[in-house]
Amino acid sequence: MRKPGVLNIPSMREQCSEAEWQARVDLAACYRLVELYGMADMMANHISVRVPDEEDAFLINPYGMMYEEITASCLIKVDHDGKILSKPDFGELNYGINKAGYVIHSAVHHARPEVACVIHTHSWASMAVSSLECGLLPITQTAMRFLKIGYHEYQGVVLDTAEQASLIEDLGKGEALILRNHGALTVGNTVGEAFNWMHRLELACRSQVAAMSCGTPLHAVPADVLQETWNNYQPGTRRPYGVMEWPALLRKLDRMDPSYRE
Numbered sequence: 001m002r003k004p005g006v007l008n009i010p011s012m013r014e015q016c017s018e019a020e021w022q023a024r025v026d027l028a029a030c031y032r033l034v035e036l037y038g039m040a041d042m043m044a045n046h047i048s049v050r051v052p053d054e055e056d057a058f059l060i061n062p063y064g065m066m067y068e069e070i071t072a073s074c075l076i077k078v079d080h081d082g083k084i085l086s087k088p089d090f091g092e093l094n095y096g097i098n099k100a101g102y103v104i105h106s107a108v109h110h111a112r113p114e115v116a117c118v119i120h121t122h123s124w125a126s127m128a129v130s131s132l133e134c135g136l137l138p139i140t141q142t143a144m145r146f147l148k149i150g151y152h153e154y155q156g157v158v159l160d161t162a163e164q165a166s167l168i169e170d171l172g173k174g175e176a177l178i179l180r181n182h183g184a185l186t187v188g189n190t191v192g193e194a195f196n197w198m199h200r201l202e203l204a205c206r207s208q209v210a211a212m213s214c215g216t217p218l219h220a221v222p223a224d225v226l227q228e229t230w231n232n233y234q235p236g237t238r239r240p241y242g243v244m245e246w247p248a249l250l251r252k253l254d255r256m257d258p259s260y261r262e
Helices: 018-036 099-111 124-130 161-171 191-212 223-232 245-256
Strands: 046-050 057-060 076-079 084-086 117-121 150-152 176-179 183-188
Touching: 018 046, 018 057, 018 117, 018 191, 018 245, 046 099, 057 099, 099 117, 099 161, 099 183, 117 191, 124 176, 124 183, 124 191, 150 161, 161 176, 176 191, 183 191, 191 245
Parallel strands: 150 176
Antiparallel strands: 046 057, 046 117, 057 076, 076 084, 117 183, 176 183
16 A cells, blocks of 8 residues: 555556666665755756666656655656656656756766766755855865866756756866856766765855854865865775765665665
8 A cells, every 4th residue: 555645656667677777776766865965955956867778868857756755667768859758657747857957967968978977956055155256165175075166157047958068068077066056066977976976065065154154264275285185086096986885875765765766
């Protein structure tokens, strides 16, 4: 018997390859984790993952479901032109996708074929830092990882594909981007890697807002130390992010509510 408030969505498992199903499970887990760690904005925002072995296809959330109820089967497969390739039977709800989500995510997946996952958030901390002229300050060790983070100027709600070119230029080859007066975006070669980048970016933003709210001078770190610390966090220096913690995060979700796997 279904719990009250739980949508009855038919399983998509038999319609997917094993690789796609695993991608669906990981992406559903990422939605649940973004909610769990306080970075969700009800049904707004979006996380996507490239469909393995399928050119120009990625999975994204149905527009109308909360992050806490996302499952592997509810995810919608779209191409880089925004055409829906497959989705479950949502019944009368007939959910589709958020256009802003398609514009942002298709741009990244098309331009960065090595990127598997894209996360975009409107957390209170990232929105606050995105509105500061100073941007993200390297005042904590966590923030120093983002010493060379990119910035994308606000151009209104992202509904026009004409904005894709400047978005990609501002992201460059980096893993994180501050969307001015808007929020944050991170990418990764795996879902776990993208989540690691977003979680750390969120902590950096929260700690900056907390420090600045004290109204006392901030303690600066010498430029050479900043550079050395930033270098320690780079892909060529250390193992890929997410490798160690992602399995543990999945176990955490399994203990709490394994329904994301359905």
